[in-house]
Amino acid sequence: MSDSERWRELGQQLRVDSIRAAAGPKSGHPTSSMSAADLMAVLLDKYLRYDFDSPENPANDHLIFSKGHASPLLYSIYKAAGAVTDEELLTFRTMGSRLEGHPTPIIPWVDVATGSLGQGLPIGVGVALAGKRLDRIPYRVWVLCGDSEMAEGSMWEAFEHAAFYELDNLTAVIDVNRLGQTGETMHGWDLDSYVRRAEAFGWHAIAIDGHDVEAIDRAYEEALGVTGQPTVIVAKTVKGKGAEAVADQLGAHGKALDDAEVTIEALGGERSIRIEVSKPATDATPHEFAGGGASLELPSYEIGDEEVATRRAYGDALAALGAARGKVVALDGEVSNSTFSEIFRKAHPDRYFEMYIAEQQLVAAAVGLQVRGWRPFASTFAAFHSRAYDFVRMGAISRATIALCGSHAGVSIGEDGPSQMALEDLATFRAVWSSTVLYPSDANQTAKLVGTMSELDGISYMRTTRAATPIIYGPDEDFPVGGSKVVRSSEEDDLTIVGAGITLHEAMKAADLLDADGIGARVIDLYSVKPIDTAGLQAACEATGGRILTVEDHWPEGGIGEAVLSALAELGERPTVRMLAVREMPTSGKPEELLAAAGIDAEAIASAARKLVGSPVGTAGR
Numbered sequence: 001m002s003d004s005e006r007w008r009e010l011g012q013q014l015r016v017d018s019i020r021a022a023a024g025p026k027s028g029h030p031t032s033s034m035s036a037a038d039l040m041a042v043l044l045d046k047y048l049r050y051d052f053d054s055p056e057n058p059a060n061d062h063l064i065f066s067k068g069h070a071s072p073l074l075y076s077i078y079k080a081a082g083a084v085t086d087e088e089l090l091t092f093r094t095m096g097s098r099l100e101g102h103p104t105p106i107i108p109w110v111d112v113a114t115g116s117l118g119q120g121l122p123i124g125v126g127v128a129l130a131g132k133r134l135d136r137i138p139y140r141v142w143v144l145c146g147d148s149e150m151a152e153g154s155m156w157e158a159f160e161h162a163a164f165y166e167l168d169n170l171t172a173v174i175d176v177n178r179l180g181q182t183g184e185t186m187h188g189w190d191l192d193s194y195v196r197r198a199e200a201f202g203w204h205a206i207a208i209d210g211h212d213v214e215a216i217d218r219a220y221e222e223a224l225g226v227t228g229q230p231t232v233i234v235a236k237t238v239k240g241k242g243a244e245a246v247a248d249q250l251g252a253h254g255k256a257l258d259d260a261e262v263t264i265e266a267l268g269g270e271r272s273i274r275i276e277v278s279k280p281a282t283d284a285t286p287h288e289f290a291g292g293g294a295s296l297e298l299p300s301y302e303i304g305d306e307e308v309a310t311r312r313a314y315g316d317a318l319a320a321l322g323a324a325r326g327k328v329v330a331l332d333g334e335v336s337n338s339t340f341s342e343i344f345r346k347a348h349p350d351r352y353f354e355m356y357i358a359e360q361q362l363v364a365a366a367v368g369l370q371v372r373g374w375r376p377f378a379s380t381f382a383a384f385h386s387r388a389y390d391f392v393r394m395g396a397i398s399r400a401t402i403a404l405c406g407s408h409a410g411v412s413i414g415e416d417g418p419s420q421m422a423l424e425d426l427a428t429f430r431a432v433w434s435s436t437v438l439y440p441s442d443a444n445q446t447a448k449l450v451g452t453m454s455e456l457d458g459i460s461y462m463r464t465t466r467a468a469t470p471i472i473y474g475p476d477e478d479f480p481v482g483g484s485k486v487v488r489s490s491e492e493d494d495l496t497i498v499g500a501g502i503t504l505h506e507a508m509k510a511a512d513l514l515d516a517d518g519i520g521a522r523v524i525d526l527y528s529v530k531p532i533d534t535a536g537l538q539a540a541c542e543a544t545g546g547r548i549l550t551v552e553d554h555w556p557e558g559g560i561g562e563a564v565l566s567a568l569a570e571l572g573e574r575p576t577v578r579m580l581a582v583r584e585m586p587t588s589g590k591p592e593e594l595l596a597a598a599g600i601d602a603e604a605i606a607s608a609a610r611k612l613v614g615s616p617v618g619t620a621g622r
Contacts, residue, residue, distance in 0.1 A: 003046070006273070007213040010041035010080065013271040015242050016264050017076035017089060022256040025093040028101065031240035031252045033073035035177035035210070036144060039235055042216040043142060043173075044077055044275055047224070051279040052083045055108040059280035061139050062111055062127050062371070066120020067146030067175065068102040069254070074110075075099050081277045083109060105399055111371045113397040116390055118152030121145055121172055122361050125158045126368015128170040128230075129353060134329065135286040135372055140224075143172045147187070148180040150194065154391075156201070157361040162230040163202030170230040171223045172203075175210065177239035181253045194234045203232050210235030242267045286372070289326035289351060296324040298447040300475030307468035310501070311407040313443035314464050315340025317450035318377055322348040328454060329369055331355050333362045333380035339407045339464075341379045363388040366402040367395045375401070375454055382406025382422030382463055389428055396433040396459050403453040404429075407464045410553030411586045411594035412502040414466070418586050422463075427558025429461040430530045436460040436481055437530040439500040439560075444473045445527055452481060465501050467591055472508075484533035485525040486540070493520040494613045495547035496540040497605060498564055500526045503551040506595065509602035514609055521609060526560055534567040541568055546575040547612050551600050556581035578612050580605060 001009070014037040022028030049061045065074050075092060078084045084099070091097035098106050102115025111127065114120045124143040131139050149155060162170055178189050187193040191207040198205040204226045208215040216235070223231040238248050243263040246252035257263055264270065299316040301308055322328045322344050329351040336342035336354075345352040353369075355362040359380055366376035385392070385406050395402060409422040429437045436456055440446040446464065453460045472487060479485070487504070488511050499507040504525050511521040522544050526532070541548055548568065550561040561579030568575050582598040595601040599608075 004213050007038070007041045007045060009271060010045060010273050010275065011038040011213070012242070012267050013080060013273050014041055014073055014076045016267050016270055017079060018072035019257055019260050019264055021072040021075060021089050021092040023260040024090050026256045027093055028072050028256060029069040029254050030072055030257060031243070031246055032067065032146070032177070033070045033076070034241045034243065035237040035239045036070060036073055036175040037241070038211050038213055039173055039175065039216055040073060040077055040144070042213055042220060044080060044277060046217065047220045048142065049139070049278050049280045052081050052109060052277060057280060058135060058286050058372070059137055059139055059282065059284035062124070062141045064111060064120045064124050064127070064141065064143045065103060065114055066124070066143050066149060067117065068114030068120065070144070071099070071101065071103050074103055078109065080273060080275050082274055104397060112367060112400070113394055116394050117146065117149035118154040119364060119391060119394055122154050122158040122364030123368040124170060125162050125167065125361065126365035127371050128162065128167040129165060129365060130369050130372040130374060131169050132165070132167060134351070134369070134374055137284040137286060138169065139280070141170045143170070145172055145174045147174055147176045147178070147185045150174065151186055154360040154364065157358040158364070159198065159201040159203060161355065161358065161361050161365070166228050167230045168227050172230070172232040174232060174234050175237055176235060177237045178248065179239045179250060179253065183250065189236055191234050191236055198232045198234070203230050205232050205234060207234045208236070210237035211241060291322065291324050291326040294324045296321065296451060298451055300447070301443045301471045303471050303474060305471050307470050308443040309465060309468045310440050310443060310446040311338070311464040311466060312340050313446035314405055314450055314462065315343035317447040319343045319347040321450060321454055322351060325375070325454060327373065328375045328377065329353065331362055331366055331376060331378040333357060333359050333384060335380055338381070339379040339405060359384050359387040360391055363391040363395065363402070363404070367391065367398060367400045370401050375403070377403045377405065377453070379405040379407065381420060382409040382425045383420055385425060386428065392432055392459060396435065400459065401457050403456070403460045403462070405462045405464060408466045409463050410502065411582055411598050412465065412467055412553050412591045414591040414594065415588045417588040421586060423555045423582055425463060426529055426554050426560065430558060430563065432459050434458045435530060438481070438527060439463045439529055440527050441501055441504040441525050442469055442472045444471060444475050444477065445479050448477070448479050449527070452479070456481065463501060467502065469502065469505055479527055482528050482531040482533060484528065484536045486522065487525050488521065488523040490520050493522040493544045495549055495609055496522045496524060496544045497609065498524045498526050498537070498548060498550045498560065499552065500529065500560060502553050503600055506600065506602045507551055507605055510605035510609065513602060513606040517610065519609065519613055526564070529560060529563055532563050532567045537564060537567045538571055541571065541575045546573060548575055548577045549580065549605065549609055549612055550577065551580040551605050553600060554581055556583060576612065578608055580608055
C-alpha cells in the first residue's frame with residue numbers, strides 16, 4: 001500500500017471511528033470531526049513526532065485541537081496510535097470516562113482543555129514561545145483550528161503575536177468546512193480571504209484541498225521548511241465528508257448521525273489500522289536558566305520606612321524570585337512600568353514576554369508556557385484581566401498553574417476614573433474553581449505572598465494597590481495562604497473590622513478614632529480572600545460580641561463582605577454583619593475624595609462602627 005493509499009484509508013478510519021464514538025451517547029460532533037480527518041491522517045502518519053508512552057518527553061511535538069468539539073476525531077487519533085482501545089473509544093461522553101465531550105488534560109496526551117472556541121491557537125503561541133525562547137528544543141506545535149472560531153478576536157491576537165515572535169515552530173491548520181452551528185461561516189469557502197489576512201499578519205499561508213492527501217503532504221513539508229515566521233494551512237473541506245445525508249448540510253452540527261451504520265458501510269466499514277507514530281528524533285534536555293536551587297532572598301522593608309506601593313513590592317519580589325528560580329517567567333500587557341513587572345524584565349530579559357494590549361493572549365500564553373513546566377506570572381491592570389476571564393476559567397479546567405497580578409484596583413486609584421477601577425476582580429477570581437485570591441496590604445506581605453504564589457498549584461491571583469502605603473509588618477512575618485492577621489486587638493473590643501489592601505489602612509485609622517470614643521475595635525487584615533480564614537473570623541466574631549464590619553474597595557457583590565459572610569454562616573448564633581463597599585458608580589477625583597464618596601474611608605468606617613455597636617446582635621445589612 002502506498003503512502004497516499006494508507007492516508008486515505010486512515011482518514012476513512014478516523015471518520016468511521018468518530019461516527020461510532022458519537023453513536024453511543026447519541027451526542028457529539030462527528031461531522032466536524034469528519035471534515036478534518038484527512039488532514040489529521042497525514043499529520044499522524046508522517047509528520048507528528050510524539051512518544052505516546054512518554055507524554056512528558058520534552059522533545060515531543062504538541063497537537064492542540066483549538067476546535068475542541070472535534071474531540072471524536074482526536075480520540076480516534078489516539079486509537080489509531082494505539083494509545084486508547086476501541087472499547088475505551090466507545091465510552092465517549094459517558095459518566096466516568098476520560099474521553100469527555102471536549103478534551104481536558106485528565107488525558108495524558110492533552111496539553112490543555114479546549115472547547116471554548118478561540119483558545120487553542122493563543123495557547124499554542126505560548127507553547128511555541130516556550131520551545132523557541134525557553135526550552136530551546138525544536139519541537140513543533142500543531143494546532144487544528146475551525147473556521148467558525150476565526151471570528152474570535154483572540155485568534156487574531158494569536159496571529160499577531162506568533163508573527164511578532166517569529167514562531168516558525170508553530171503550524172496552524174484551519175479546517176474550512178464552511179458551516180458553523182447555525183449557518184454558513186462569515187467567509188464560507190473563500191480561502192483567499194483567510195490567506196490574505198494571515199499574510200497581512202506576517203504568516204506564511206498555504207491554501208489546499210483538505211481532502212487531497214498528496215496536497216496535504218506537500219503543505220506540511222513546505223511548513224517544515226519555513227523559517228522566521230509561522231505557517232497556516234488553509235484547507236477547504238466538507239463538513240460530514242462521506243456521509244451522504246449530512247455532508248455540507250445545515251442542521252447536522254453537534255448531532256450524532258441518524259444512519260450511523262449505513263454511513264459506516266458507505267465509508268468502507270470499520271478498520272483497525274495502527275500507526276506507529278514517529279518518536280522525537282533525539283533526546284532533548286530543556287535549557288536551564290541560572291537560579292535553580294539558589295536561596296530566595298525576597299526584598300524586605302522596615303517598619304517606619306517610607307511608604308511603598310504593593311505593586312512596587314510585587315515587581316521587586318518577582319525579580320528576586322526570578323534570580324532564585326530559573327523556571328519563573330513574567331508576562332505583561334504593556335503596562336509593566338505601572339505593574340512594576342519591568343523590574344523583572346530588566347533583570348531577566350530572556351524570561352520576559354511582552355504581550356502588548358492583548359489580555360486574552362496574555363493569559364493564553366501563560367497557560368501555554370506552564371504546559372512545559374514554566375512558572376508564569378502575568379500582570380496587567382486588574383480591570384483588564386476581565387477581558388481574559390474565559391481564558392482564566394478554561395485555565396482552571398486545564399488544571400493550569402499560573403499566577404496573575406492585577407494592579408490599580410478600586411476607587412483608590414484616583415483620577416483615571418471608573419474605566420480603570422477594577423471593582424469586580426475579587427468576585428470574578430473567587431468564582432474560579434480551586435483558585436487562590438490574595439490581597440496584600442503592605443510591601444513585606446506582598447513580597448512573602450509573591451514567593452508563596454510560585455509554589456501554589458492552580459490559578460492564583462494577587463490584587464495590588466496603586467497608592468504607596470505604610471509598612472506595618474516586619475520582614476520576618478509569615479503569611480500563610482488561608483490565614484489572616486489581627487493587626488489591632490484588646491480583650492475589651494466591641495466589634496471586629498475586616499479590611500484588606502487600602503481599606504485595612506483606613507480601618508486602622510478608624511480604630512484610632514473609635515478608641516477616642518471609648519469603642520474598642522479589633523482590626524483584621526484579610527489578605528487571603530480565598531481560601532478564607534474561617535476559624536480566625538469566627539473566633540474574632542465571638543470575642544467581639546458578634547459584631548463584624550467589613551470594608552472593601554470593591555462592589556459589594558462577591559467581595560470581602562460576602563466572603564466573610566460565607567465564613568460566618570455556620571456559626572450557631574447569627575452575628576451582626578455590616579458591609580461597607582463601593583455602591584455608586586465612581587467618577588474621577590483624588591483618592592481620598594473617592595474613598596470618602598464611596599463611604600469606605602476612616603471617617604465612614606468609624607461612623608458605621610458606632611452605629612453597629614449600638615445595634616442589636618443578629619442583624620445584617622449595609
